[in-house]
Amino acid sequence: MEIPLLLVVSVFFLSISITYAVRAMALRHGWVSVTDFRRTNEKRVPLLGGIAIFVGVFVSNLIWNFDFAASFLFSSILLVCVGVFDDILELRPRYKFLAHLLAVGMWFYLTPYESTILSQLPIPEAIGYLVGGFWFIGIINALNMIDGMDGESSSVAIISALCLFAVSTNVGTSQFSLSLAVACMGFLLYNFPPAKIYLGESGSSLLGFLLAGLSLHTMVEPFQWWHVLAPLFLLSFPEIDAVLAMYRRFKNNTSISVGDRDHLHHKLQKIDFSVRQTLIIIVCASLYSALTTVALLEAQSASLASMISILALGGLLLLLGATLYFEKKRALLLSSYSQGMIKKHxxxxxxxxxxxxxxxxxxxxxxxxxxxxxxxxxxxxxxxxxxxxxxxxxxxxxxxxxxxxxxxxxxxxxxxxxxxxxxxxxxxxxxxxxxxxxxxxxxxxxxxxxxxxxxxxxxxxxxxxxxxxxxxxxxxxxxx
Incomplete structure:
Protein backbone atom coordinates (compact mmCIF):
# COMPACT_ATOMS: atom_id res chain seq x y z
CA MET A 1 0.00 0.00 0.00
CA GLU A 2 1.55 3.27 -1.11
CA ILE A 3 0.95 6.40 0.95
CA PRO A 4 1.65 9.66 -0.93
CA LEU A 5 4.63 11.38 0.70
CA LEU A 6 3.12 14.71 -0.28
CA LEU A 7 0.06 13.82 1.84
CA VAL A 8 2.18 13.43 4.99
CA VAL A 9 4.26 16.54 4.38
CA SER A 10 1.29 18.74 3.49
CA VAL A 11 -0.74 17.64 6.51
CA PHE A 12 2.17 18.23 8.91
CA PHE A 13 3.06 21.72 7.74
CA LEU A 14 -0.56 22.72 7.22
CA SER A 15 -1.31 21.69 10.81
CA ILE A 16 1.65 23.68 12.14
CA SER A 17 0.79 26.82 10.18
CA ILE A 18 -2.95 26.71 10.95
CA THR A 19 -2.24 26.11 14.66
CA TYR A 20 0.04 29.16 14.70
CA ALA A 21 -2.60 31.29 12.96
CA VAL A 22 -5.47 30.06 15.18
CA ARG A 23 -3.40 30.70 18.32
CA ALA A 24 -2.69 34.27 17.24
CA MET A 25 -6.36 34.85 16.40
CA ALA A 26 -7.53 33.41 19.74
CA LEU A 27 -5.11 35.62 21.67
CA ARG A 28 -6.20 38.68 19.73
CA HIS A 29 -9.90 38.10 20.43
CA GLY A 30 -9.53 36.78 23.98
CA TRP A 31 -10.68 33.24 23.20
CA VAL A 32 -8.63 31.71 25.96
CA SER A 33 -9.08 29.15 28.73
CA VAL A 34 -11.03 30.07 31.84
CA THR A 35 -9.25 29.73 35.16
CA ASP A 36 -11.48 27.58 37.37
CA PHE A 37 -11.28 24.65 39.76
CA ARG A 38 -10.11 22.33 36.97
CA ARG A 39 -7.40 24.58 35.50
CA THR A 40 -5.94 26.49 38.42
CA ASN A 41 -2.96 27.92 36.58
CA GLU A 42 -3.01 31.68 36.21
CA LYS A 43 -1.88 31.58 32.57
CA ARG A 44 -4.72 31.99 30.07
CA VAL A 45 -4.08 29.64 27.15
CA PRO A 46 -5.72 30.04 23.71
CA LEU A 47 -8.41 27.53 22.70
CA LEU A 48 -9.74 26.42 19.27
CA GLY A 49 -6.87 24.00 18.52
CA GLY A 50 -9.40 21.67 16.94
CA ILE A 51 -9.69 23.99 13.95
CA ALA A 52 -6.07 23.32 13.01
CA ILE A 53 -6.52 19.54 13.13
CA PHE A 54 -9.79 19.74 11.19
CA VAL A 55 -8.26 21.82 8.39
CA GLY A 56 -5.03 19.81 8.30
CA VAL A 57 -6.82 16.48 8.01
CA PHE A 58 -9.60 17.34 5.59
CA VAL A 59 -7.89 19.69 3.14
CA SER A 60 -5.34 17.01 2.29
CA ASN A 61 -7.85 14.15 2.26
CA LEU A 62 -10.17 16.04 -0.07
CA ILE A 63 -7.35 15.86 -2.62
CA TRP A 64 -6.03 12.31 -2.13
CA ASN A 65 -8.78 10.44 -0.30
CA PHE A 66 -12.10 12.19 -0.96
CA ASP A 67 -14.33 9.13 -1.36
CA PHE A 68 -13.47 7.84 2.09
CA ALA A 69 -13.10 11.20 3.87
CA ALA A 70 -16.39 12.68 2.64
CA SER A 71 -18.56 10.99 5.29
CA PHE A 72 -16.24 12.15 8.08
CA LEU A 73 -16.00 15.66 6.66
CA PHE A 74 -19.71 16.39 6.26
CA SER A 75 -20.72 14.72 9.53
CA SER A 76 -18.07 16.46 11.65
CA ILE A 77 -18.64 20.03 10.41
CA LEU A 78 -21.53 20.59 12.84
CA LEU A 79 -19.53 18.97 15.65
CA VAL A 80 -16.58 21.32 15.14
CA CYS A 81 -18.76 24.42 14.72
CA VAL A 82 -20.65 23.75 17.95
CA GLY A 83 -17.33 23.04 19.66
CA VAL A 84 -15.94 26.39 18.51
CA PHE A 85 -19.02 28.19 19.82
CA ASP A 86 -18.60 26.36 23.13
CA ASP A 87 -14.94 27.40 23.36
CA ILE A 88 -15.99 31.02 22.86
CA LEU A 89 -19.41 31.22 24.56
CA GLU A 90 -19.56 28.12 26.83
CA LEU A 91 -22.74 26.42 25.62
CA ARG A 92 -24.94 24.26 27.81
CA PRO A 93 -24.06 20.53 27.80
CA ARG A 94 -27.41 19.62 26.20
CA TYR A 95 -26.54 21.55 23.03
CA LYS A 96 -23.18 19.84 22.72
CA PHE A 97 -24.80 16.45 23.26
CA LEU A 98 -27.36 17.22 20.56
CA ALA A 99 -24.53 18.13 18.16
CA HIS A 100 -22.83 14.82 18.96
CA LEU A 101 -26.03 12.90 18.20
CA LEU A 102 -26.59 14.72 14.91
CA ALA A 103 -22.98 14.19 13.82
CA VAL A 104 -23.15 10.48 14.61
CA GLY A 105 -26.48 10.15 12.83
CA MET A 106 -25.09 11.89 9.75
CA TRP A 107 -22.04 9.60 9.74
CA PHE A 108 -24.17 6.45 9.82
CA TYR A 109 -26.40 7.89 7.09
CA LEU A 110 -23.39 8.52 4.82
CA THR A 111 -21.48 5.33 5.69
CA PRO A 112 -22.56 1.91 4.35
CA TYR A 113 -23.33 -0.36 7.29
CA GLU A 114 -21.54 -3.25 5.55
CA SER A 115 -18.24 -1.34 5.62
CA THR A 116 -18.14 -1.29 9.42
CA ILE A 117 -17.20 -3.97 11.91
CA LEU A 118 -20.77 -3.75 13.25
CA SER A 119 -22.00 -5.69 10.21
CA GLN A 120 -19.96 -8.69 11.37
CA LEU A 121 -21.75 -8.90 14.71
CA PRO A 122 -24.58 -11.47 15.09
CA ILE A 123 -27.13 -8.78 15.91
CA PRO A 124 -29.92 -7.04 13.94
CA GLU A 125 -28.87 -3.98 12.00
CA ALA A 126 -31.02 -1.70 14.17
CA ILE A 127 -29.23 -2.94 17.31
CA GLY A 128 -25.93 -2.47 15.51
CA TYR A 129 -26.72 1.20 14.94
CA LEU A 130 -27.53 1.61 18.64
CA VAL A 131 -24.26 -0.07 19.63
CA GLY A 132 -22.36 2.12 17.19
CA GLY A 133 -24.05 5.27 18.46
CA PHE A 134 -23.21 4.37 22.06
CA TRP A 135 -19.60 3.75 21.00
CA PHE A 136 -19.35 7.13 19.26
CA ILE A 137 -20.85 9.12 22.15
CA GLY A 138 -18.72 7.25 24.67
CA ILE A 139 -15.41 7.83 22.87
CA ILE A 140 -16.22 11.48 22.10
CA ASN A 141 -16.81 12.13 25.78
CA ALA A 142 -13.85 9.99 26.86
CA LEU A 143 -11.43 12.04 24.73
CA ASN A 144 -13.05 15.18 26.07
CA MET A 145 -12.55 14.02 29.66
CA ILE A 146 -8.83 13.25 29.31
CA ASP A 147 -8.21 16.65 27.72
CA GLY A 148 -7.27 18.10 31.10
CA MET A 149 -3.49 17.94 30.84
CA ASP A 150 -1.10 19.41 28.29
CA GLY A 151 -0.44 17.03 25.40
CA GLU A 152 -2.58 14.16 26.70
CA SER A 153 -5.44 13.90 24.20
CA SER A 154 -3.26 14.65 21.17
CA SER A 155 -0.65 12.05 22.25
CA VAL A 156 -3.29 9.36 22.77
CA ALA A 157 -4.81 10.25 19.38
CA ILE A 158 -1.42 9.99 17.63
CA ILE A 159 -0.75 6.49 18.98
CA SER A 160 -4.29 5.28 18.28
CA ALA A 161 -4.33 6.69 14.73
CA LEU A 162 -0.90 5.21 13.92
CA CYS A 163 -2.12 1.83 15.15
CA LEU A 164 -5.19 2.05 12.91
CA PHE A 165 -2.93 3.00 10.00
CA ALA A 166 -0.75 -0.06 10.66
CA VAL A 167 -3.50 -2.67 11.00
CA SER A 168 -6.10 -1.52 8.47
CA THR A 169 -6.28 -3.32 5.14
CA ASN A 170 -8.43 -0.56 3.65
CA VAL A 171 -6.45 2.12 1.80
CA GLY A 172 -8.92 4.87 2.67
CA THR A 173 -8.87 4.06 6.38
CA SER A 174 -5.07 3.86 6.41
CA GLN A 175 -4.55 7.18 4.63
CA PHE A 176 -7.09 8.97 6.78
CA SER A 177 -5.63 7.50 9.99
CA LEU A 178 -2.12 8.52 9.00
CA SER A 179 -3.21 12.05 8.13
CA LEU A 180 -4.95 12.34 11.52
CA ALA A 181 -1.81 11.19 13.33
CA VAL A 182 0.40 13.62 11.40
CA ALA A 183 -2.01 16.53 11.97
CA CYS A 184 -1.93 15.81 15.71
CA MET A 185 1.89 15.72 15.58
CA GLY A 186 1.95 19.21 14.12
CA PHE A 187 -0.48 20.40 16.77
CA LEU A 188 1.47 18.67 19.57
CA LEU A 189 4.43 20.96 18.90
CA TYR A 190 2.28 23.73 20.40
CA ASN A 191 0.36 21.54 22.87
CA PHE A 192 3.33 19.80 24.51
CA PRO A 193 3.73 20.90 28.16
CA PRO A 194 3.74 23.75 28.86
CA ALA A 195 0.99 24.14 26.26
CA LYS A 196 0.77 27.23 24.08
CA ILE A 197 -2.71 26.26 22.83
CA TYR A 198 -5.45 23.83 23.91
CA LEU A 199 -7.61 21.56 21.78
CA GLY A 200 -10.76 23.01 23.30
CA GLU A 201 -14.17 21.40 22.95
CA SER A 202 -13.86 21.56 19.15
CA GLY A 203 -10.62 19.57 19.15
CA SER A 204 -11.29 16.92 21.79
CA SER A 205 -14.74 16.15 20.36
CA LEU A 206 -13.32 15.95 16.83
CA LEU A 207 -10.56 13.54 17.89
CA GLY A 208 -13.03 11.30 19.71
CA PHE A 209 -15.41 11.34 16.75
CA LEU A 210 -12.73 10.50 14.17
CA LEU A 211 -11.11 7.76 16.26
CA ALA A 212 -14.49 6.17 17.01
CA GLY A 213 -15.42 6.13 13.32
CA LEU A 214 -12.04 4.91 12.10
CA SER A 215 -12.01 2.07 14.63
CA LEU A 216 -15.40 0.89 13.32
CA HIS A 217 -13.97 0.91 9.78
CA THR A 218 -10.98 -1.25 10.70
CA MET A 219 -11.62 -4.86 9.68
CA VAL A 220 -9.20 -7.71 9.04
CA GLU A 221 -10.12 -10.62 6.77
CA PRO A 222 -11.19 -13.21 7.64
CA PHE A 223 -13.22 -11.74 10.48
CA GLN A 224 -13.01 -13.44 13.88
CA TRP A 225 -15.14 -12.70 16.94
CA TRP A 226 -12.16 -11.41 18.94
CA HIS A 227 -11.57 -8.65 16.40
CA VAL A 228 -14.44 -6.81 18.09
CA LEU A 229 -12.21 -6.42 21.16
CA ALA A 230 -9.56 -4.53 19.19
CA PRO A 231 -11.24 -1.07 19.29
CA LEU A 232 -11.99 -1.55 23.00
CA PHE A 233 -8.34 -2.19 23.83
CA LEU A 234 -7.06 0.48 21.46
CA LEU A 235 -8.85 3.25 23.36
CA SER A 236 -8.78 1.55 26.76
CA PHE A 237 -7.02 4.40 28.60
CA PRO A 238 -9.66 7.08 27.88
CA GLU A 239 -12.39 4.45 28.36
CA ILE A 240 -11.16 3.52 31.86
CA ASP A 241 -10.76 7.17 32.82
CA ALA A 242 -14.29 7.96 31.61
CA VAL A 243 -15.84 5.01 33.48
CA LEU A 244 -14.09 6.05 36.70
CA ALA A 245 -15.26 9.65 36.21
CA MET A 246 -18.87 8.55 35.67
CA TYR A 247 -18.77 6.35 38.77
CA ARG A 248 -17.23 9.18 40.81
CA ARG A 249 -19.89 11.67 39.77
CA PHE A 250 -22.79 9.29 40.38
CA LYS A 251 -21.33 8.42 43.77
CA ASN A 252 -21.01 12.09 44.71
CA ASN A 253 -24.42 12.96 43.22
CA THR A 254 -22.99 15.54 40.82
CA SER A 255 -23.81 16.15 37.17
CA ILE A 256 -21.92 13.95 34.73
CA SER A 257 -21.16 17.08 32.68
CA VAL A 258 -19.38 18.83 35.58
CA GLY A 259 -15.61 18.30 35.52
CA ASP A 260 -13.36 17.56 38.47
CA ARG A 261 -9.69 17.08 39.35
CA ASP A 262 -9.69 13.34 40.00
CA HIS A 263 -8.89 11.97 36.54
CA LEU A 264 -6.05 9.49 36.12
CA HIS A 265 -3.59 12.21 35.11
CA HIS A 266 -4.47 14.09 38.30
CA LYS A 267 -3.98 10.94 40.38
CA LEU A 268 -0.54 10.33 38.87
CA GLN A 269 0.49 13.89 39.67
CA LYS A 270 -0.73 13.44 43.24
CA ILE A 271 1.84 10.68 43.76
CA ASP A 272 4.68 13.02 42.81
CA PHE A 273 4.92 12.60 39.03
CA SER A 274 5.47 15.81 37.09
CA VAL A 275 3.27 16.76 34.14
CA ARG A 276 5.83 15.46 31.64
CA GLN A 277 6.41 12.25 33.60
CA THR A 278 2.66 11.73 33.76
CA LEU A 279 2.44 12.24 30.00
CA ILE A 280 5.17 9.63 29.46
CA ILE A 281 3.26 7.10 31.60
CA ILE A 282 0.05 7.77 29.65
CA VAL A 283 1.91 7.41 26.33
CA CYS A 284 3.36 4.07 27.50
CA ALA A 285 -0.10 2.88 28.54
CA SER A 286 -1.47 3.89 25.13
CA LEU A 287 1.38 2.09 23.35
CA TYR A 288 0.64 -1.00 25.44
CA SER A 289 -3.01 -0.81 24.36
CA ALA A 290 -2.02 -0.33 20.72
CA LEU A 291 0.29 -3.37 20.79
CA THR A 292 -2.54 -5.38 22.33
CA THR A 293 -4.78 -4.30 19.46
CA VAL A 294 -2.22 -5.45 16.88
CA ALA A 295 -1.73 -8.77 18.68
CA LEU A 296 -5.47 -9.42 18.80
CA LEU A 297 -5.91 -8.76 15.10
CA GLU A 298 -2.94 -11.03 14.29
CA ALA A 299 -4.09 -13.87 16.59
CA GLN A 300 -4.91 -17.03 14.66
CA SER A 301 -6.92 -18.85 17.32
CA ALA A 302 -9.53 -18.09 19.94
CA SER A 303 -7.35 -19.49 22.73
CA LEU A 304 -4.46 -17.19 21.80
CA ALA A 305 -6.78 -14.19 21.53
CA SER A 306 -8.28 -15.00 24.93
CA MET A 307 -4.84 -15.24 26.51
CA ILE A 308 -3.79 -11.92 24.96
CA SER A 309 -6.97 -10.25 26.19
CA ILE A 310 -6.61 -11.57 29.74
CA LEU A 311 -2.94 -10.60 30.00
CA ALA A 312 -3.56 -7.15 28.51
CA LEU A 313 -6.52 -6.48 30.78
CA GLY A 314 -4.48 -7.67 33.75
CA GLY A 315 -1.68 -5.27 32.87
CA LEU A 316 -4.04 -2.32 32.59
CA LEU A 317 -5.76 -3.18 35.87
CA LEU A 318 -2.36 -3.57 37.54
CA LEU A 319 -1.38 -0.06 36.45
CA LEU A 320 -4.73 1.31 37.60
CA GLY A 321 -4.57 -0.55 40.90
CA ALA A 322 -1.03 0.67 41.61
CA THR A 323 -2.05 4.27 40.90
CA LEU A 324 -5.09 4.08 43.18
CA TYR A 325 -3.12 2.25 45.91
CA PHE A 326 -0.29 4.75 46.11
CA GLU A 327 -2.71 7.67 45.94
CA LYS A 328 -4.72 6.20 48.81
CA LYS A 329 -1.61 5.38 50.84
CA ARG A 330 -0.24 8.90 50.40
CA ALA A 331 -3.57 10.41 51.42
CA LEU A 332 -3.87 8.24 54.54
CA LEU A 333 -0.36 9.15 55.70
CA LEU A 334 -1.18 12.79 55.23
CA SER A 335 -4.51 12.47 57.02
CA SER A 336 -2.76 10.90 60.02
CA TYR A 337 -0.59 13.99 60.29
CA SER A 338 -3.61 16.23 59.84
CA GLN A 339 -5.39 14.62 62.80
CA GLY A 340 -3.05 16.44 65.15
CA MET A 341 -3.45 19.65 63.15
CA ILE A 342 -7.25 19.50 63.47
CA LYS A 343 -7.01 19.07 67.23
CA LYS A 344 -4.69 22.07 67.35
CA HIS A 345 -7.08 24.42 65.53
Missing part, protein backbone atom coordinates in the same frame (compact mmCIF):
# COMPACT_ATOMS: atom_id res chain seq x y z
CA UNK A 346 -10.52 23.04 66.50
CA UNK A 347 -11.95 21.98 69.86
CA UNK A 348 -12.98 18.35 69.42
CA UNK A 349 -15.11 16.24 71.73
CA UNK A 350 -14.70 12.55 72.43
CA UNK A 351 -18.47 12.07 72.72
CA UNK A 352 -21.46 13.55 70.90
CA UNK A 353 -24.67 14.13 72.87
CA UNK A 354 -27.86 14.73 70.88
CA UNK A 355 -31.54 13.97 70.72
CA UNK A 356 -31.83 11.14 68.22
CA UNK A 357 -35.36 12.20 67.31
CA UNK A 358 -34.59 15.87 66.86
CA UNK A 359 -31.11 16.87 65.75
CA UNK A 360 -29.15 18.96 63.22
CA UNK A 361 -25.90 17.50 61.95
CA UNK A 362 -23.20 18.32 59.42
CA UNK A 363 -20.55 16.10 57.84
CA UNK A 364 -17.35 17.23 56.12
CA UNK A 365 -15.29 14.53 54.41
CA UNK A 366 -11.80 16.00 53.99
CA UNK A 367 -10.20 13.08 52.13
CA UNK A 368 -10.82 14.41 48.58
CA UNK A 369 -8.97 17.60 49.52
CA UNK A 370 -6.10 15.77 51.22
CA UNK A 371 -5.56 13.94 47.94
CA UNK A 372 -5.08 17.28 46.22
CA UNK A 373 -3.00 18.88 48.96
CA UNK A 374 -0.63 15.95 49.35
CA UNK A 375 1.36 17.06 46.31
CA UNK A 376 2.08 20.47 47.85
CA UNK A 377 3.53 19.50 51.21
CA UNK A 378 2.63 19.86 54.87
CA UNK A 379 2.40 23.65 54.85
CA UNK A 380 -0.45 23.50 52.34
CA UNK A 381 -2.26 20.98 54.55
CA UNK A 382 -1.73 23.15 57.60
CA UNK A 383 -3.10 26.26 55.87
CA UNK A 384 -6.16 24.37 54.64
CA UNK A 385 -6.96 22.93 58.07
CA UNK A 386 -6.48 26.29 59.75
CA UNK A 387 -8.87 27.94 57.29
CA UNK A 388 -11.43 25.14 57.67
CA UNK A 389 -11.30 25.30 61.46
CA UNK A 390 -11.70 29.08 61.39
CA UNK A 391 -14.74 28.79 59.10
CA UNK A 392 -16.38 26.28 61.45
CA UNK A 393 -15.62 28.27 64.61
CA UNK A 394 -16.97 31.51 63.12
CA UNK A 395 -20.19 29.97 61.79
CA UNK A 396 -20.88 27.48 64.60
CA UNK A 397 -19.44 28.64 67.93
CA UNK A 398 -21.80 26.40 69.94
CA UNK A 399 -21.50 23.18 67.92
CA UNK A 400 -20.03 19.86 69.04
CA UNK A 401 -17.28 18.56 66.71
CA UNK A 402 -15.98 15.01 66.52
CA UNK A 403 -13.41 13.45 64.18
CA UNK A 404 -14.61 10.11 62.77
CA UNK A 405 -11.69 8.06 61.51
CA UNK A 406 -8.86 10.11 60.08
CA UNK A 407 -10.53 12.61 57.80
CA UNK A 408 -14.28 13.01 58.49
CA UNK A 409 -15.56 15.81 60.73
CA UNK A 410 -19.04 15.36 62.21
CA UNK A 411 -20.83 18.13 64.09
CA UNK A 412 -24.06 18.45 66.10
CA UNK A 413 -25.74 21.89 66.18
CA UNK A 414 -28.35 23.58 68.38
CA UNK A 415 -31.86 24.08 67.05
CA UNK A 416 -32.02 26.82 64.42
CA UNK A 417 -28.29 26.73 63.70
CA UNK A 418 -28.65 24.93 60.35
CA UNK A 419 -31.49 26.73 58.57
CA UNK A 420 -31.49 26.56 54.74
CA UNK A 421 -30.09 30.10 54.65
CA UNK A 422 -27.22 29.17 56.96
CA UNK A 423 -26.54 26.00 54.97
CA UNK A 424 -26.32 28.06 51.78
CA UNK A 425 -23.97 30.55 53.43
CA UNK A 426 -21.71 27.81 54.79
CA UNK A 427 -21.59 26.12 51.37
CA UNK A 428 -20.65 29.44 49.74
CA UNK A 429 -17.99 30.17 52.37
CA UNK A 430 -16.58 26.68 51.93
CA UNK A 431 -16.37 27.16 48.14
CA UNK A 432 -14.43 30.41 48.75
CA UNK A 433 -12.10 28.55 51.11
CA UNK A 434 -11.55 25.79 48.54
CA UNK A 435 -10.81 28.33 45.82
CA UNK A 436 -8.33 30.13 48.07
CA UNK A 437 -6.53 26.85 48.73
CA UNK A 438 -6.91 25.75 45.08
CA UNK A 439 -8.59 22.44 45.92
CA UNK A 440 -12.10 22.98 44.55
CA UNK A 441 -13.50 19.71 43.20
CA UNK A 442 -16.86 20.65 41.66
CA UNK A 443 -18.65 23.65 40.26
CA UNK A 444 -22.23 23.45 41.49
CA UNK A 445 -24.43 22.31 44.37
CA UNK A 446 -22.72 21.55 47.66
CA UNK A 447 -18.93 21.26 47.80
CA UNK A 448 -17.76 17.68 47.60
CA UNK A 449 -17.65 16.08 51.05
CA UNK A 450 -20.07 18.56 52.68
CA UNK A 451 -23.53 17.33 53.69
CA UNK A 452 -26.26 18.35 56.14
CA UNK A 453 -28.38 15.87 58.09
CA UNK A 454 -31.44 16.10 60.35
CA UNK A 455 -33.78 13.63 61.99
CA UNK A 456 -35.96 14.04 58.85
CA UNK A 457 -33.29 14.19 56.15
CA UNK A 458 -30.37 11.75 55.59
CA UNK A 459 -30.90 10.32 59.08
CA UNK A 460 -30.02 6.78 58.06
CA UNK A 461 -26.73 7.83 56.42
CA UNK A 462 -25.84 9.96 59.44
CA UNK A 463 -26.37 7.15 61.92
CA UNK A 464 -24.49 4.72 59.68
CA UNK A 465 -21.51 7.07 59.67
CA UNK A 466 -21.62 7.22 63.46
CA UNK A 467 -21.80 3.45 63.67
CA UNK A 468 -25.24 3.53 65.29
CA UNK A 469 -28.36 1.46 64.66
CA UNK A 470 -31.49 3.40 63.82
CA UNK A 471 -33.48 1.20 66.18
CA UNK A 472 -32.50 3.11 69.35
CA UNK A 473 -34.45 2.88 72.57
CA UNK A 474 -33.47 6.00 74.48
CA UNK A 475 -34.42 9.50 73.48
CA UNK A 476 -30.90 10.85 73.83
CA UNK A 477 -27.87 9.20 72.22
CA UNK A 478 -24.25 9.33 73.21
CA UNK A 479 -21.72 8.54 70.48
CA UNK A 480 -18.20 7.76 71.68
Missing amino acids: LALTEELFFDANHFNGMVIDLLPYYKELQTRGLLAVQDFLRDTSELLRNNFPNAQFKLIGLYTLVSIHPEGALTPEIQQKVAGDFFVLLDRNRVRKNGDGLPWGLSFCTNKYSKEQFFKLLGRDLQIQESFSKVS
